Amino acid sequence: MINPIKSGFVWTAALLLLSSCCQLSAQTRRHERADSSAAAIASINCYVPGDRMELRLWEGRAPGAAGEDPCRDIPFLRVFPALGGSSAAPAVLLIPGGGYDRLTDAREQAPVAAYLSQTLHITTFVLYYRLAQPDGTYRYPVPMWDGQRALKLVRARAAGLGVDPQRIALLGFSAGGHLASTLALHSATDFGLPVHDAIDAEEGRPNLLALGYPVISMDPVSVPPSGSYRNLLRDYEGPELKHLQTYLSGEENVTSHTPPVFLFESMDDAKISPQNSVLFVSALKAKGIPVEAHLFTHGEHGAGLAIGIPEESAWPAMFQQWLISQHFVAR
Secondary structure, eight states: OOSSTTTOOOOOSOOOOOOOOOOOOOHHHHOOOOOOOOHHHHHHHHHOOTTTTEESSSSSEEEEEETTTTTOOEEEEEOOOOOTOOEEEEEEEEEEESTSOOOOOOOTSHHHHHIIIIIIEEEEEEOOOOOOTSTTTTTHHHHHHHHHHHHHHHHHHHHTTEEEEEEEEEEEEEEHHHHHHHHHHTTOTTOOOOOOOOGGSSSOSSEEEEEEEOOOOOOHHTTTOOHHHHHHHTTTTTTHHHHHHTTTTTGOOOOOOOOEOOOOOOOEEESTTTTHHHHHHHHHHHHOOOOEEESSSSTTTTTTTTOTTTTGGGGGHHHHHHHHHHSSSOO
């Protein structure tokens, strides 16, 4: 682990290991696809009509939808109920990464959701948002429409879903971290959503924000452009692109309204520059936003729970302790 880059960061001198791996429930096993074929990998991200554990974000066609393909055009949530949860359990909206043109499957979805729901007793909603297509379909702001709708849907249906509407956190990995942070930072806007209903009137601010190896900056001067940048902002140019480079850079948009943040990243991240996290944590500290940041010397991008990975494998236990300190889960 490295020394703090700025006073006030929270660091850990000794690694904490998970005492045991959570056992996947029958519901989780049903949703995981063990087959590594291309068809099986794609199918996990497809909406299945009639599956009671999947919630379509809009009853009809989603705003801006190009069609009704269940694997491309229908954004939805997959629910992992809290084990032994009360009638008002805390909730996490889990947003997997993948560069805005795909969703990471194996390590950031079911394993993390099972850990949260079974070990931490948090009802977890995995978000399957629409992905940027080669022709520019579903670029910005469509993923933001889907993410904000998901958060507001959970809040609107809190009683029926058995969750506490005042304890809803976002947890995003990589590009999903960019989406999660953007939703938290711009919760007062609707990103130009063209149609509205009663659900859209719900509060869009999450109570907590958690990020794993996130993409944060869309400023190519500050951080080298990533696949997330190219996919999300495909075909934007001129003044419009310049505006979005700032508007969608988390480090430029922290306010006093930003919720408390937990963040982890490895400084040897080979896919996304750790400078994303450094810039964001510095901006949070400058605005006085509570932040617990863990910048590990070693880790792997896309690791999910990071089981068996030195240093980075400590983050789930650290996250649990942070949630306890925020009075989000019981000790």
